Amino acid sequence: MGRLLVIPLALIVMLTGALAWSGGGASQRVDFRFINRGDIITLDPNQMSYVQDIRMAYAMWEGLYTYDSRTYMPVPGTASGCDISADKRVYTFHLRHEARWSNGDPVTAGDFVFAWKRMLDEPGDYTYLHYYIKGAEKYVEDAAAHRPVEFKTVGVEALDPHTLRVTLNDPVTFFLDLMAFSPFLPLHAKSMEPFKEVDARTGKVTYSQHFTRPPHVVCNGPFVLKKWDFKRRLVLEKNAHYWDMAHVKSDSMEMVVCDDRLSQLMMFDSGAVDWLAEVSSDVVPELLAKGNKDLKSFVGFGTCFLTLMVKPTYLDGTPNPLVDRRLRQALAMALDRNQIVRNITRCGEAPATRFIPPEIFQSLGWRSTPGIDFDPHRAKQLLAEAGYPNGGRLPGVKYVFRSGIPLSRDLAESCARQWKQVLNLDIPLVQAEQQMIKQMLNKKDYALAASQWSGDYNDPSTFTDKYLSTSINNDAGWVNAEYDQLLKEATKEPDAQTRLRLLEKAERILNTEVPIIPIYHITSQYMYRDNLKGITPNPRLVTMFKDVEVVK
Amino acid sequence: MLRVAAWRLAQFPLIMAVLYLITFVFVWVAPGDPFQRGEKQIDPIALEALRERFHADRWYEFLTYYPWQILRHGDFGPSLQYREWSVNDILKSALPISVTLGLFALTIALVLGVLVGTTAAVHRGGLSDTFSLAVVLIGISLPSFISAAILLAVFGGKLKWFPIGGWGSFSQMVLPGLALSLAPMAYIARLTRVSMIDVLSSDYVRTARAKGLSRSMVIWKHCLRNAFLPVLSYLGPAAATTLTGSFVVEKVFSIPGLGQHFVNSIQNRDRTLILGTVMVFALFLLTFNLLVDLSYSLIDPRVDLQAKGT
Numbered sequence: 001m002g003r004l005l006v007i008p009l010a011l012i013v014m015l016t017g018a019l020a021w022s023g024g025g026a027s028q029r030v031d032f033r034f035i036n037r038g039d040i041i042t043l044d045p046n047q048m049s050y051v052q053d054i055r056m057a058y059a060m061w062e063g064l065y066t067y068d069s070r071t072y073m074p075v076p077g078t079a080s081g082c083d084i085s086a087d088k089r090v091y092t093f094h095l096r097h098e099a100r101w102s103n104g105d106p107v108t109a110g111d112f113v114f115a116w117k118r119m120l121d122e123p124g125d126y127t128y129l130h131y132y133i134k135g136a137e138k139y140v141e142d143a144a145a146h147r148p149v150e151f152k153t154v155g156v157e158a159l160d161p162h163t164l165r166v167t168l169n170d171p172v173t174f175f176l177d178l179m180a181f182s183p184f185l186p187l188h189a190k191s192m193e194p195f196k197e198v199d200a201r202t203g204k205v206t207y208s209q210h211f212t213r214p215p216h217v218v219c220n221g222p223f224v225l226k227k228w229d230f231k232r233r234l235v236l237e238k239n240a241h242y243w244d245m246a247h248v249k250s251d252s253m254e255m256v257v258c259d260d261r262l263s264q265l266m267m268f269d270s271g272a273v274d275w276l277a278e279v280s281s282d283v284v285p286e287l288l289a290k291g292n293k294d295l296k297s298f299v300g301f302g303t304c305f306l307t308l309m310v311k312p313t314y315l316d317g318t319p320n321p322l323v324d325r326r327l328r329q330a331l332a333m334a335l336d337r338n339q340i341v342r343n344i345t346r347c348g349e350a351p352a353t354r355f356i357p358p359e360i361f362q363s364l365g366w367r368s369t370p371g372i373d374f375d376p377h378r379a380k381q382l383l384a385e386a387g388y389p390n391g392g393r394l395p396g397v398k399y400v401f402r403s404g405i406p407l408s409r410d411l412a413e414s415c416a417r418q419w420k421q422v423l424n425l426d427i428p429l430v431q432a433e434q435q436m437i438k439q440m441l442n443k444k445d446y447a448l449a450a451s452q453w454s455g456d457y458n459d460p461s462t463f464t465d466k467y468l469s470t471s472i473n474n475d476a477g478w479v480n481a482e483y484d485q486l487l488k489e490a491t492k493e494p495d496a497q498t499r500l501r502l503l504e505k506a507e508r509i510l511n512t513e514v515p516i517i518p519i520y521h522i523t524s525q526y527m528y529r530d531n532l533k534g535i536t537p538n539p540r541l542v543t544m545f546k547d548v549e550v551v552k
Numbered sequence: 553m554l555r556v557a558a559w560r561l562a563q564f565p566l567i568m569a570v571l572y573l574i575t576f577v578f579v580w581v582a583p584g585d586p587f588q589r590g591e592k593q594i595d596p597i598a599l600e601a602l603r604e605r606f607h608a609d610r611w612y613e614f615l616t617y618y619p620w621q622i623l624r625h626g627d628f629g630p631s632l633q634y635r636e637w638s639v640n641d642i643l644k645s646a647l648p649i650s651v652t653l654g655l656f657a658l659t660i661a662l663v664l665g666v667l668v669g670t671t672a673a674v675h676r677g678g679l680s681d682t683f684s685l686a687v688v689l690i691g692i693s694l695p696s697f698i699s700a701a702i703l704l705a706v707f708g709g710k711l712k713w714f715p716i717g718g719w720g721s722f723s724q725m726v727l728p729g730l731a732l733s734l735a736p737m738a739y740i741a742r743l744t745r746v747s748m749i750d751v752l753s754s755d756y757v758r759t760a761r762a763k764g765l766s767r768s769m770v771i772w773k774h775c776l777r778n779a780f781l782p783v784l785s786y787l788g789p790a791a792a793t794t795l796t797g798s799f800v801v802e803k804v805f806s807i808p809g810l811g812q813h814f815v816n817s818i819q820n821r822d823r824t825l826i827l828g829t830v831m832v833f834a835l836f837l838l839t840f841n842l843l844v845d846l847s848y849s850l851i852d853p854r855v856d857l858q859a860k861g862t
Contacts, residue, residue: 006850007787011659018652019722041589042635049590122605123598125590144597206605209635230637230645231808232719258717258806262701266709266716435584435821442593452591472593 030235031250032532032550034275035264037541039231039257043212045185046118049125051541054182055277056255059236059545060219061185064093064112064164065176069544070536071363072458074176078107078186078220078243079164088171088494093179095162100241101188102224109158111220115187117151122206126183126456132175134167146202171494174459181457188218222248222546231257236545249534249549265527268294274532274550277541279525281407285346294529297348299359300522301539302454303463304345305352306331306399306415307441310515311477314396315445321394322447327386328514332372333379334422335415341520344410352518354511355453356463360539365497366460368504371511371518376422383423391424400440400449403431408450411519441475451475452522458540460503461490467510476515483509553849560842568834572619575830579823580611586632586821606632608823618824628828633820639828642813647832649719650797650809656725657732658787658794665737666776666783669744673752673779674771684741691738700731700804717806728805732798736790740783748779781852788844792837796829 037052045057058066066077079093099107119127120140131137134155142149155167168175178184195211198204211217214225222242227235234255238248256273258264261280267273279287279295287295308331312323321327337351350357353371360366383391401412412429419425427448432440440446453473455462465471468487469479486506493499510516526537534547587602588594603609606629607617621627628639672684690699707727708716714727751757752775760770797811810829817825848855 007784007847008659008662011655011662015652015655015659018648018655041633044636047635049592123595123601125592125594125598127598128595140597144600208630212636228636229808230634230642231812256718256806257808259812260717260803260806263704263717263804263806266704270709270712270716272716433584435588435819438588438591438593439583439585442588454591472595 028235030252030254032275032548033254033256033273034277035258035267035273036255037278039259040228040234040255042209043217043225043228044209045115045182045187046122047124047209048182052277055541055543056234057182057185058221058543059223059253060217060221060225061182061187062221062242063180063182063184063186064095065179067180067542067544069534069547072536072538072540072542073363074180077180079179082176088173089168091166091168091175092159093164093166095164096243097162098243099220100243102219102239102241103188103191104241105188105190105218106161107186107220108161109164110161111186111188112164112184113151113156113158114189115185116156117154118187118207119183120151120154121204124183126181129178129181129183129457132168132170132172132178134169170491172491173494173496173499174457174461177458186220188220191216191218223253226252233257244546248546250545253545253548268527274528275535276527277543279527281345281347284348284525288346288348292527294527296526296528296537297523298525298537299350299357299539300454300524301357301360301541302452302522303352303355303357304349304411304450304452304519304522305355306517306519307449307451307475308515308517309444309447309475309477311444314447315443318396320447321386321397324386325513326382327388327394328517329372329512330379330382330386330423331419331425332514332517333375333382334419334425335517335519336374336418337519338374339418340411340414344414345407345520347525348523349520350523352521354507355467355516355518356460356507357521357539360455361458361460361500364458364460365500366504367500368507371508372514379422383425388423388425391420391426393426394447397447398428398430400430400432400437400446402434402437402450404433411450442472444475444477449475450519451516454522455540460500460507461487464503464506464510467515478513478515480509480513483513553846557842557846560845564835564838567838568831571834572827572831575827576615576823579821579826580614582818582821584821586823589633589820606630608632614823618827628831629824631817631822631825633817633822633825639824642825643810643828643832646797646808646810646813649807650802650811651795653725653728653732653801653807653809654791654795654797656729658736658791660729660733661737661740661790661794662783662787664733665740666744666780668737669741670748670771670776670779672741673745673748676749681745684745688738688742691734691741694734695800696731696735696798697800697804699734700728700801703727703731704804717804719807719809724805728801728807731804732794732801736794739786739790743782743786744779747782748775751775751779777851781848784844784847784851788840789837791840792833795840796833796836 040056041050041053042048043056045061048054048057062077064077064079065074068075078095078099080096081094083092095109101107119130120136123140135153139149139154157165159165192207192211195208197206197208213228217225219239222239223236224239225234226237237252258267261282264276268276308322308328310322312320314320341349341351353373354368356368358368399412402408416427416429419427437449453466464487466473467478469484483506486502490499490502493502524541528535531551533549533551535543587599607613618629621629630638631642668684668687672681675681704727707713715724718724757770757775760774797809799811799815802809802811813825813829817829
């Protein structure tokens with residue numbers, strides 16, 4: 001017995017040691033806690049693209065403009081205002097003299113120049129938004145081709161510490177909205193100096209993203225990041241140097257990391273967190289049916305659709321039947337989207353016939369017209385015209401859906417069933433992992449797949465640009481000269497309303513030419529109790545933490 | 553024994569190096585890209601810049617950079633998904649948590665498993681045998697995402713005896729520890745029971761009893777030592793898997809351990825992190841197998857590691 005005891009004893013000794021090693025780090029008192037849409041991928045505004053990251057960026061940094069927490073329209077932030085030239089191509093921003101970094105340094109025009117130049121030197125997901133600025137695209141291309149570059153050629157200039165002049169290629173009617181968006185946030189150069197990395201070969205300067213970790217990170221927004229325990233929590237405290245500190249309602253907040261949907265709900269129910277910034281689509285239908293009053297469901301900023309590869313041939317050279325518009329229209333008309341949102345998605349989605357959710361740009365004056373709706377009779381006619389009077393198989397056409405997600409399988413099966421019923425078409429279903437699908441779409445190595453697109457900024461071009469013939473996100477391989485022309489005219493158009501008309505016309509072409517079959521407009525859900533104020537649900541899922549507080 | 557241990561230890565680097573290369577091949581040929589995230593395509597120029605910066609443009613660039621960083625500085629490089637954190641940072645923060653939780657679970661599993669298995673063997677066919685069968689069945693057949701969710705819903709949600717997930721206090725460790733211990737506990741109970749039944753019918757047990765030793769003395773002192781050997785050989789791999797964390801249990805209880813990274817890093821094609829986690833797992837597996845082999849000779853003097861053929 002004696003020797004056998006060695007094992008449990010050793011285990012206990014090791015356990016005690018391990019307990020000390022793994023450390024406690026219990027959470028501290030904060031004004032409110034929430035669970036974000038997912039864990040943080042990065043807090044470097046230069047590289048971020050996920051909603052959860054951008055949400056935190058707005059707590060930590062503030063652009064020249066920021067969003068009003070009720071209307072989500074751009075309002076002056078670090079800048080107190082700007083002058084816009086008559087041709088709407090030159091913006092002169094006046095920075096607030098009282099704007100400060102969290103270490104007390106004044107926020108200057110140079111900080112914006114630094115951050116925006118870095119956006120071009122270290123291109124990230126949203127660098128393309130800087131291409132509206134004169135010379136920016138050429139700068140990035142030249143740098144990539146190892147040609148000499150000079151930032152002087154780019155239309156960003158600090159006239160003095162408090163004046164920033166930006167020159168654009170075209171009148172960008174939504175430029176102030178972009179000024180509030182995360183790719184245009186300023187950065188504090190001095191605190192990033194220790195994280196500078198110079199490539200020995202090329203002499204290229206980059207910054208390690210470690211600079212965003214406390215205690216190094218210096219911010220100019222309403223909050224400062226105090227603690228970041230990887231995969232555990234982020235703790236933020238009010239920035240004592242923030243220019244509008246008097247209007248920051250909470251002193252501290254904590255983002256709790258929890259990936260499991262059921263645990264999230266239990267944490268919310270037990271009061272451990274005040275806000276769930278995403279509710280799993282597995283539980284939303286049940287909560288909606290029960291009429292849970294803490295669940296807030298609202299219009300999302302995107303659309304779920306089927307993407308159709310419309311190039312004349314597949315990658316292997318065989319002809320693609322989907323090149324025929326009538327066939328694509330027939331597929332679209334055979335789908336009853338009402339049935340899909342009622343029986344499959346069940347999160348209050350609106351059935352879609354348009355690419356752009358019609359409500360989201362209504363406040364700008366957007367008025368779009370419905371696209372191709374459910375019409376089984378006409379669908380059969382079109383299919384016959386396209387040469388398939390008896391249905392059957394479409395050579396090479398398979399429907400690819402994402403594995404591991406019940407919803408994507410259900411949607412695929414429902415579409416296949418409806419095509420069979422209405423058109424007697426047999427479309428085989430194939431499942432693939434998300435990364436595989438993404439690669440297939442990128443290479444145009446597919447025929448039919450479910451996809452989704454969410455916009456980034458408050459302008460319809462965040463949707464319409466996707467189907468420019470030159471766009472890297474044009475998964476359909478769809479080329480339409482009139483569409484391209486309308487979008488080009490829109491970029492040159494200084495009048496906001498006239499421009500919207502052009503884009504509406506373009507969307508109409510997209511909706512009827514069917515490189516995509518819109519299925520439904522997505523919805524988003526939050527959960528919070530009535531005592532949490534300041535979280536106004538909005539399609540873009542922007543949160544202005546400045547206004548968030550728990551009322552006791 | 554020391555010589556054997558030293559020889560086995562000397563083989564570690566070679567095994568790890570081969571494993572690194574094999575894993576690298578799989579990681580590299582897998583379709584997808586660590587820098588292509590989300591539903592949108594990234595600008596080819598930005599993509600190229602990232603690949604260059606993280607030495608991930610060509611396979612030989614990767615292989616001529618990262619392995620030398622590991623050898624020279626013990627640095628697994630930056631995580632390609634969580635670029636604020638190096639793989640070392642992630643391992644340093646996640647591994648202790650998984651090891652603590654795993655040790656806790658293993659202790660529960662070992663103590664309860666041996667107890668249940670022995671009692672079942674002694675009262676073969678009786679009530680406690682049936683009970684042990686139930687424990688084994690539940691432990692082996694109930695997937696951990698169910699047992700973990702039930703434990704959390706009942707003891708965390710309903711009864712509020714324990715906090716709902718998180719890490720930092722002992723009370724937060726109890727439920728995930730239990731959930732994690734179920735499967736190994738069941739195996740241990742099963743192994744103990746079977747070998748105990750074997751041992752109980754052997755001659756020396758009868759002799760011991762005949763010489764007047766008490767029943768419990770015979771069982772716990774003489775039988776268990778022999779009956780324990782199969783459990784011991786199971787303990788090596790079990791320790792390696794338990795101590796490196798469990799994806800499901802960590803997810804359900806929001807524990808920032810290493811288990812999640814085994815799955816997520818592959819989904820994210822986070823090549824450096826995949827290689828880092830695989831190396832850690834391999835090191836654990838090798839170490840625990842070695843420890844188990846060494847402890848054989850400690851418990852059972854008949855085992856001679858230096859004998860021919862071992």
